Amino acid sequence: MKAITINRYGDKNVLEEQDVAFPVPTRDQVIIEVYAASVNPIDWNIRNGLFKEMLRFSFPIILGWDVAGKIVEVGSDVTNFQVGDAVFAKPALSPNGSYATYTAVNSNYLAKIPENLSFEEAASIPLAGLTAWESLVKLTNLQKGEKVLIHAGAGGVGSLAIQIAKSIGAYVVTTASQANEEYVKNLGADQVIDYRTEDFEQVLHDIDVVLDTIAGETLEKSCRVVKPGGRIVSILGNPDQTLADEYNIKVSGYWVFSSGFGDDLKQVAKLLANGKVKPQVGHVFDFTEENIRKAHELSESHHAKGKIVLKMK
Known part of the structure; x- marks a missing residue:
């Protein structure tokens, strides 16, 4: 499957398109076909090596810790979600993120997307x-x-x-x-x-x-x-x-990657569903190597208004 990866730490130019293996879910995971993801400062801070001593990830690393899409496969212990559900999540911090066409996510990190949100809007929310x-x-x-x-x-x-x-x-x-x-x-x-x-x-x-x-x-x-x-x-x-x-x-x-956050994301989803919170998508980039480099450059400038979203489908 297609992914945008890094194979060494460095500036935006280390981001490159790569064919990687399709994810295999554990018993408590689902596989999401990624419709949209978003860019956060944690992405380029990991890319430039800021957390390399703490995280000890092996290359290639797929960045991205916001995802919105549809479930295409569920693990044997997953009972609260099924194939076809439209979901969004902040996946666990791992070297297999959401800059990919498919990604595996623990079910306790998931929430269903409110019906009044697009996939791009949903991807802007979790982290x-x-x-x-x-x-x-x-x-x-x-x-x-x-x-x-x-x-x-x-x-x-x-x-x-x-x-x-x-x-x-x-x-x-x-x-x-x-x-x-x-x-x-x-x-x-x-x-x-x-x-x-x-x-x-x-x-x-x-x-x-x-x-x-x-x-x-x-x-x-x-x-x-x-x-x-x-x-x-x-x-x-x-x-x-x-x-x-x-x-x-x-x-x-505050460190957002300490545990599963599905219940809290469901609370945020309620605010989104009733209009008390509205997504703030400031910029949308199609899913290409060149565009993700541009998205990182924009995020690093600290001049983006709202969220930067990557559109896969």
Whole structure:
């Protein structure tokens, strides 16, 4: 079958089309014919070797950890899905990702695609949607009426996090460029801070929750705008506990690849089905070696609005 693989670590040019073996499901897996996938920063961070010591993958590596498609085969222990089901998932972190025409996924990572979504829209959701959902709902327990700061609101995670926070009933503050101000307001942001001309640390105080998607100096400044007892979650590693102690706040890091997430994805699917959350597909690329290189280049620029989707069918 066709896949886009890497056979060494490096820049976008190491992405290449390759014929690989058709996946064989374990007892608790299904085989999905991939209709669409999407590009996330984890893809090109693995491609450039950032996680090579931690992951120890053998080449060739098929990147991609968002998938939407139809089930064509089920393992012997799978009882809650069947051939023909339209599903989406954030597969387990393995060297056999979704930049391929078929992929194997554990059944506990799956959810059925809401009928009001296309495959491209569905593929844009799992990793970013689960990151936003679990950060706001599970890790920080965001409540109705609380004030949340979401950094980079126009990005893949931020654009979904704004909508999830509004569905909870929170007051949403976000950082974005002036060019994206109307976009994030339409998503539900109550207050927008232009990160190019304003210092959010000088504008904000008494924030209950921060979703940090940037880290570094932004994370440190975020600690100073959170009220005592407030919560910060960073999707870019574990924050320094000394900052939490200094400002009397709770900080945590988020890693989306720790276990199966089918139940949480079903909760996100409910929000999608009732229109409380809408997919934010900013760019669609057909499934070719050249186009995936372009998609990676765009993602690495940090100027993509919404999600970058790969269309297989």
